[in-house]
Amino acid sequence: MSAPKIVFLDRATIPKHIELPRLTVEHEWQEYDFTSPEQVFERIYNADIVITNKVVLTGDVLAQLPNIKLIAVSATGVNNVDIEHCRANNIAVSNVQGYATRSVPEHVIGMMFALRRNLMGYHHDIAAGEWQRNKQFCFFTHPIGDIAGSTMGIIGGGALGRATAELAKALGMNVVFAERKGTAECRDGYLPFETVLKQADVISLHCPFSEETRNMVAEQEFAQMKPNTILINTGRGGLVDEIALVDALKKRQIAGAGVDVFTQEPADIDNPLLANMDLPNLLLTPHVAWGSDSAISQLAQILISNIEAFVAGKQQNRLV
Template identity: 70%
Template sequence: MSLPKIVFLDRATIPAHIHVPHLPFDHQWVEYDTTTPEQVIERIYDATVVITNKVVLKGELISQLPDLKLIAVSATGYNNVDIEACRANNIAVTNIQGYATQSVPEHVVAMIFALRRNLFAYHQDIADGHWQRSGQFCFFTHPINDIAGSTLGIVGSGTLGQATASLAKAIGMHVLFAERKGAKACREGFTPFEQVLKQADVLTLHCPLNEQTESLIGADELKTMKSSAVVINTGRGGLVDESALVNALKQGDIAGAGVDVFTQEPADNSNPLLANSALPNLLLTPHVAWGSDSAISKLVAILIDNIAAFERGEQQNRIV
């Protein structure tokens, strides 16, 4: 009997210096840094387990893989996998949960400090020589706002939203969890969505992207916010209308934005955020909020444990 074949389609989504633990059973291991859509079928046609982070596995492809038993998603989001096709073909799907509860909140708070205190704008002033020409020992060209005492509005009350709330409270912020947009009633512990928009000095997004949340924050929502407010998106790119966000920054509807996720990744210069990356109140990072070394090490440990649990006949982090 041949050994189970495990194929990792996009190993480059895990930094090379992060060690991937060995599985505790005999197997064949094949990994590729990247895989194009045209290469998928030839690489996994005889695979028992497929590991994917962002490579798309569509239904028509899944149905052509008689040996496939498990798709192990090396991320939390699994919208790149046709779940119904997996269910129909008796293929298990697992994902990774709870690995970035320190990394993402720290990234959010780092963005809050950078934007509320206008660190990037001041750095650019020095780079451009404005301070040196001023003749003053200090140089005030941008507002500097304290973090302690300010209000953080959080959209999404899952693990990451709660972890961000804990860290925000530790640095003296007042936290409001937003009720779902358009909800007729407000749950205990939540604040109506529109009220959070009006009160928040910082709005951070940690909710899933679906039909209800696509373009959750658009022109109308941005105009509702304080002109001194900051928007942080480390959730999913589609949660925010990117063109509306750029317009709001240029028009002064809000004071700043920190964006780690984009509607298309990698983004190119046709993306309005990249096209306006020189704005002093816009801070962009390339989908790395989740990616501290400790978080990624935890992710790969969970990934390997998910596969090992499946081999033992146990259900762990199962989607299907």
């Protein structure tokens, strides 16, 4: 392929202070910080290669763009691309994998410590003058728990789940993996889904989102958890029923929750989690668990390498 035109639709998903590696092949480059659905067609109508992180590329739009030869997804998930259309029309699709196996687990562990030791609750109490009113060198308005010796239940046994397990074990935690919900027979090394819900002191979600896993954790699942359980979701927003989660926190069915992903992103104030973010046992972050500088730098390296491999006629991280 000679001098392909490459268009990056949402460059702002990679922070400006992290530079993209230089492509060694001759090319034409165009990038946009953000692209709305209405702008997609006009921006890529003569592109050969399209880079997208979260911008949706539907079959209807792609059908009008005969020049596109590669969609390079700058993330692992590709649910924003019509894969079947690409397969049927000889459009290659690549993604980036394995770049966040340090960043996401560290985010999980950070959330776990903040919630188990009630760091936010104490921070808010100091801001509200509680320390001054107590007139003591310290005060105890929230329980402070230990991590070592407790049990982490992991739902999702892929690279991120396994990497999180290794960190948890290093902290002295017992780790158990949950079999898929509704599966009668367990694989070696897995426990029934419901057993993990009942045993775990911390539950960390790392499975993909699908119709099968939609609202995988909801009212019935919260009722099976222990009162000291912390739920952490760095997987996908739709895995957890957000209304049921808020209810479980308010009723103290569980001790706390750390949430990095939401059913709609960006989440607005109507989202039940944002509407209740003053809860001292709820910690929210804006889908950044994957985003340490080192992880994003690695993502950028793999992304550009995928494009160079495609131009050279090689197969690399290809889904189609």
